[in-house]
Amino acid sequence: MTARRIFGVETEYGITCATTDGTTMTADDAARLLFRSVIARGLSSNVFLRNGARLYLDVGSHPEYATAECDDVHHLVVQDRAGERILDELTEQANAHLAADGVAGTVHLFKNNLDSAGNSFGCHENYLVRRRRDFRDMAEALVPFFVTRQVLTGAGHVRRTAAGRPAFAFSQRADQMWDALSSATTRSRPIINTRDEPHADAELYRRMHVIVGDSSVAETTTMLKVGATDLLLGMLEAGVKVRDLALAEPMRAIREISHDATGTEPVELADGRRVSATDVQEDLLTRVLDFVSTETDLTPVQRQVLDLWERGIQALRTQDPTGVSTELDWAVKAGLLERYRAKHNLGLDDPRVSRLLLAYHDISPTRGLATTMAERGLLARITTDEEVAEATTVPPQTTRAKLRGDFVGAAQDRRRDITVDWVHLKINDANQRTVMCKDPFAAVDQRVEDLMAALDA
C-alpha cells in the first residue's frame, strides 16, 4: 500500500562574508571562494560526488546541494545532513584561504531561505510518482496540504508587518510564492513546479518538484516535511480523492496562514467553508491514518512521522508548543527567542535577536547554534554523527545513487575523466562509453559494472 518511492532534496544555501577590517566581499565573491577547491578538482562548479549527490553553484550566488536519490526518509535526512557537512568543510577551507591572504573575514553558510536584502532561495523536494493522466488533479489535491503544512514544518521567521512592526511568522518562504502550479520556477515561483523532467523512464514516471518548503534545520522537521508528503502521495496514488479541501485563494491563504502565529485563524475554502490550517492538517492526517490503518509494515520512520504530525497538531490546538519544542523548527526558534528576550529584555526587532535567529541557520558546528543546542537537548536528532560522516562519501545503497556514487568514486580513485548526471554515466575517452540508468530504483546493473571495469582499461 505504501509503495516504495524515490525522494531527493535540493538545498540552496545563503552565504555571506563578514569582514572586520572595512573591506567588503560580496556574496558572489564568497561563493566563488567557496567553490575554489571544487573547481580545482573537477574543473567545474557543477559536480557529482562519490556519495551520489550533486554540488553546484548556479547563476547567482547560492551554493546548492542536491541529495542523491533515497527510498527511505531516514536515509534522506542523513544525506541532507551530509550535504551540510560537505558545505561546512568547504566553508572552513574558504576561511583558511582568507586567513592565509590576511583578510579579516569569515564566510558563513546559512540553511535558510531569505538573505538580508530580502532575496529568496529555496529548498526543493522531489518525489517520484508513477506517470498517470491525472497528474494535475493529484497536484491540485496537494495544494491545500502544501499551503497549510507550514504550521508544522515552517522554519519560523520574524517579518515586518505592513505597519512596519516585527511579528513572528511560520514561514520564510510563504511571502515569496506566487502561483499554485506552474512550469516556470523563477518567474512565477509555484508551490509545485510542473515542468516535466523525470530524470527517469519518462513513460513510467514523473518527478514531482515541490518548491514551497522552508529549509529545515531540525532533522525531525525534514523528516516530517518529506515523510508526511510521501504518505499523503501514497494515499492519493492509491485512488483516495481529496476534493473538498480546495482553497478559494491559495496564494492569499499561504500568506495569511504564515502571518497568523496561532495557526488557528480560518481561511476560505472554494466551497465557502472557513477552516484553519490546523483543521486542514488534522483532516488530512485523519485520512492518512485511516488509509494506513490496515498497514502492518509501516517503517519505523513512517511511524515517527505520523506521531510527530499528530503532536504538532496537538501543540497548535492547545497553543502550547512544549510537546514539539525540540522537533519543529518554528517551535525550537520560538523557544530560543523567548529565553533570549526574557534574559536580555529585548524587542523582536533588536539586531541581537536577528543575529541569534540567523545563527540558528548557520551550518557551522562552531559558529552556528544547532550543534550546541542538540548537545544540550534543545534540538532533537534522529541521525548520528557517524552516519552523517559516512554519508559524505558513501551513497544510499538501495537506489540508482549507488551506481552513480560507486562510478564517481572509482573514476576519482583512478583519475579518469567522466561525465555524470542523474541518468547518465559516461567515460570521456576515445570510446565515449555511456550507460543510461533510467530506473531510479535499480541499485544493481551489469552494464555499470562493465563500465566500471572499463575504467581500469
Ligand SMILES: Nc1ncnc2c1ncn2[C@@H]1O[C@H](COP(=O)(O)OP(=O)(O)OP(=O)(O)O)[C@@H](O)[C@H]1O
Ligand atoms: N526520478 C527521480 N524522482 C525523484 N527525485 C529524483 C529523481 N531523480 C533525481 N531525483 C532527485 O531530484 C533532485 C534533482 O536535483 P537538481 O538540483 O539536479 O534538480 P533539477 O530540478 O533537475 O535542476 P535545477 O535545480 O538545476 O533546476 C535530486 O535531489 C535527486 O536526488
Ligand SMILES: [Mg+2]
Ligand atoms: Mg537544483
